[in-house]
Amino acid sequence: MPESAWSGEQLDLDAYLERIGYAGDRTPTLQTLRAVQAAHVTAIGFENIDVLLGRPVPLDVPSLQDKLVGSGRGGYCYEHNLLFAAALERLGFAVSGLGARIRMGEDRIRPTTHALLKVRLEGEEWITDVGFGGEALLAPLPLRAGYQERQGGWTFGIGREADGTWVVRSLHADGWFDLYSFGEEPRHAVDFAVFNHYIATHPRSPFVQRLVVQRPDHGLRRTLVGTELTLTGTDHVRDVREVSGAELPRVLAEVFRITLTDTDEKTLVGWYGG
Numbered sequence: 001m002p003e004s005a006w007s008g009e010q011l012d013l014d015a016y017l018e019r020i021g022y023a024g025d026r027t028p029t030l031q032t033l034r035a036v037q038a039a040h041v042t043a044i045g046f047e048n049i050d051v052l053l054g055r056p057v058p059l060d061v062p063s064l065q066d067k068l069v070g071s072g073r074g075g076y077c078y079e080h081n082l083l084f085a086a087a088l089e090r091l092g093f094a095v096s097g098l099g100a101r102i103r104m105g106e107d108r109i110r111p112t113t114h115a116l117l118k119v120r121l122e123g124e125e126w127i128t129d130v131g132f133g134g135e136a137l138l139a140p141l142p143l144r145a146g147y148q149e150r151q152g153g154w155t156f157g158i159g160r161e162a163d164g165t166w167v168v169r170s171l172h173a174d175g176w177f178d179l180y181s182f183g184e185e186p187r188h189a190v191d192f193a194v195f196n197h198y199i200a201t202h203p204r205s206p207f208v209q210r211l212v213v214q215r216p217d218h219g220l221r222r223t224l225v226g227t228e229l230t231l232t233g234t235d236h237v238r239d240v241r242e243v244s245g246a247e248l249p250r251v252l253a254e255v256f257r258i259t260l261t262d263t264d265e266k267t268l269v270g271w272y273g274g
Contacts, residue, residue, distance in 0.1 A: 005096075006082070006189065008089030010061040012069070016087050019043065019069045028092035030121050034139045036091070037128055038152075038218075040084055045074030045256040046133035046214040048207040053267065057200045059193055061086045072259030074215075076207065077131030078196045081115045082189060084130045094120045098127070099191065100182035103167070113199055114180050115192050118143070127158070127168070127182075133214035134223045134232075135170050135179055152218030153234035173236040211268070215256045222255050227272050229255070245272030 017023070020039040025032055050057055050067075057079065058064075064083040067073045074080075081097075088095045100114040116129040119140065126140040138151040145160035148171075155171035165183060169176045199205050206212065213224040221232040224243065229251060231239040243251050249265040252258040260268070 004089055006085040006089045007061040008086040011065060011083075011086040011090055013087060013090045016065065016069050016083070026091055028088075028121075030126070030140075032091065033088070033093065033119060033121065033126070033128060036087070037084075037130055037140060038138050040080070040087075040130045041136050041138055042215070042217045043257065044068055044080065044130075045258045046076060046080070046131065046136070046212075047074040047252075047256070047258055048076055048212045049073070049258075049260070049264065049268070051076075051200050051205075051207045052211055053264065057196060059189065059196055072257070074213070074256070074258050075131075076133075076199070077115045077129075078192045078199075080131030081117055081129065082192060084128070085117055085189075088117070088119065088128075097187035097189070097192065098182050098184070099187045099195065100168075100180040102180050103178040104180075105177050111198075113195055114182075115187070115195065116180075116182065118184075127166075129168075132179065133212070134216060134221050136214075136216045137168070138216065138218065141168070152216075154216075211272075213252065213256050213258065224251065224256065245269045248272060 020043040022036055022039040024035050059078055059082050064079055068075055068079060068083055085095050096118045098116050098118055099112040100116055101110050101112050102114055116127055119126050119128055125143040128140040129137050137156055141147060141156060141158050148155060148157040157169045159167045159169060165181050167181045168179045170179055199207055210226045215222045219234055223230045227243045229241055229243050246269055248268050249260060
């Protein structure tokens with residue numbers, strides 16, 4: 001069988017769906033897309049542990065499946081969305097890739113470092129993204145300027161600027177907050193491999209400097225940056241506390257559903273004063 005655009009033929013779809021706890025319909029419909037996206041985002045954590053440990057981050061489907069599906073680990077945007085693309089392809093969706101510039105409420109131009117996906121369904125294009133971390137979408141959004149949607153207690157919107165740039169936004173207590181912007185140029189797995197090299201190795205990449213772990217959910221967002229654990233509710237009230245190095249393995253397992261080997265646990269505990 002020739003290799004497809006997202007190497008979906010290399011994915012054990014049953015194992016992936018079991019990992020995310022999805023046992024529903026597999027027909028490539030909007031309902032299926034919404035359900036599988038929500039299941040993935042809430043089941044598999046966002047984390048940069050391998051980068052922090054100085055390891056390469058392979059993006060081939062067998063490696064992604066071994067790590068995110070078989071080993072109880074998470075990953076960051078390229079890992080999440082390339083695994084998700086393979087799954088959607090196996091389910092029969094028409095999938096393409098897009099590249100985005102992170103904004104996080106700022107106007108400055110950042111490089112294109114975020115990966116997301118686009119799916120064409122029922123005559124309309126939708127963006128779907130399981131790799132944004134703390135404020136990740138829980139469901140796809142149509143490429144429709146001005147569209148807003150409530151997802152799990154959170155409100156997201158999509159806008160289009162004068163130059164044609166699309167912007168994904170989250171509604172905060174003080175108004176709309178730009179998460180990232182993107183154009184419609186198709187991006188491929190090889191493009192994400194190049195972006196990944198920068199994020200995983202460049203000294204200015206935020207992911208080589210400190211631990212970043214996130215898991216969004218319906219009604220609650222969980223974030224661990226270094227040893228600061230933040231739980232944020234839909235009222236945007238934040239509960240912040242410090243986690244000791246010795247607590248990290250338990251917090252990663254119980255709060256973020258991330259399982260580490262004994263060796264990796266000892267390394268992290270040692271780095272953070274355990």
